[in-house]
Amino acid sequence: MECSLCKKPTIKYCSRCQTKYYCSSSCQKKDYKNHKVECPPRSADILVKNAFEDLMPTNDAVLYEYGFSNCMKEQDKTMLLGLYIGLITIIGCSASQIHSWWENGELPINIKKAYDDGGFTSGYYRWFLKNEHLLQDLRKYEGEKSDKSIADKYLAMIKPYLSEQDQKVSLKSLSESKCKIVSLYLIILMGCIPNVEQDIWIDFGFCTCKVSQDRLGEEDEKRLGELYRELIVQRSCMIDEFDDAFMSGSVIDLLKRKCDDSSWLSENKIEVFGRKQFRPSVFSLKQYALSESVHLSLPVMADYGFKNCRTGDEINQLRQMYKKLIKTPQFDPWELHKACVSGKIFDYVRSILPNEVPKPYLLKNLYPLERFE
Structure with missing residues (x-):
């Protein structure tokens, strides 16, 4: 093969994509600005980034290639992430090392060696010693083919x-x-x-x-x-x-x-609504208030005052107020629903959070309506 930059004969290549050849580190550095656009990050690079950010991986290739897809319980995924966080942020293993171990089919044995040589013990490592099978026979993610193998596992x-x-x-x-x-x-x-x-x-x-x-x-x-x-x-x-x-x-x-x-x-007033039953918007409000990734729905916007908000700050203020209300021991979603349809949200909120109620106009809605009287 020849160097991608100077065309000299070489057998050295980019360790990440393994498709671009360079005769020296000098040529590789000179070509970096061009090559980084077309050189996709390896799964190991993404895993390392997730580990430093303490985030569960969402990339399909990372999940498949590093054992997360083999975990049938959410707790096992959490333990596996903790194992990798220790390996990367405490022991100091690099993406290149981890990729090499994975590529050679030696990830489990090298994880044990890294932890044992460093004298590191943790609950995550002890969990791994009992669940080493989750990292056996890991293969390259191949899109639909790999997705099908996961789907087949779930189907079983x-x-x-x-x-x-x-x-x-x-x-x-x-x-x-x-x-x-x-x-x-x-x-x-x-x-x-x-x-x-x-x-x-x-x-x-x-x-x-x-x-x-x-x-x-x-x-x-x-x-x-x-x-x-x-x-x-x-x-x-x-x-x-x-x-x-x-x-x-x-x-x-x-x-x-x-x-x-x-x-x-x-x-404990647990209810499961039938497929065609009426579902009060208070439960969508609860979902919106408790999750940062749930979007504001039109019923919640109309029923619980968000349509009155003039700025993003007012929307956030209202959302945080409901979040605090929902986490209060006295909170009852059905009582809030009754207050909503009778046009008395402000009074209900004030009865539980007297110091947290926003301006009254923010909690106005279209109720009460005649059919609820």
Whole structure:
């Protein structure tokens, strides 16, 4: 091969893309401005960036090539990220080292060597020693082909719960309600619960659970998830049966009928709205207030005062007020809903947060309407 810049014969190449050849570091540096545009970052480079930012990877190639796609539980993904953060930010392993280990199929053995040689022990490393299989036989991400292998893995998980007829078609061709239920089943089977950003967080009642000051430990949401797990795993509830209950608005009745200790559902006002049932916008407000990535919907904008905001600062002020209100022990979404339809949001908020209420005009809405009287 010849140097991409001076054309001299060479066998040296760019370690990142492995397609551009250079005879010396001098030529490589001279060509850097041009080459960096066409030289895509390796998965290892993105992983290192995520590790320094303490962010869960979202890049498909990183997830596939570094074991995250093999994790069936969200907690395992978190532990794997912690392992890489220690490897990169504490032990000091570079992207080139990690890429080389991965490329040679020696990632697990070199991770152990790096931790052992450095004398580092942590909960993440101890977890890895019990879950080393997650980093075995890692392969290059190949787009649709790799996505299909992941989809096949998920299909194998969900297949026992599908009717014979539904097993013969693709999951995407199922009805809208069954697609939602499949998403719930997969999340529960992986030992997780829906994130607040997901539509199924509202669809399957997690939105009606109480919220504490620390959303990372929502005990009520976890308890609801445990009931769903009992229904799905222990009681082997088929998706068709769940779909019938979801469409008719009787999911709570299904849980009460099949699960132990389901009295908790009524005691804590947990509800699951049927596919065609009215869903108060207060739960969309709750989702918007608790998540930075959820967009403001038109019903929430009209019902809860955001249409009155004149500036972005006022929108943020209102959002933060609702977030604080929702995290208050006295908060009851149904009471806020009643205040909304009677045109008394300001009074309700003031009764719980007397020092946090914004200007009254911000909380005005179109209510009360005659049909609610």
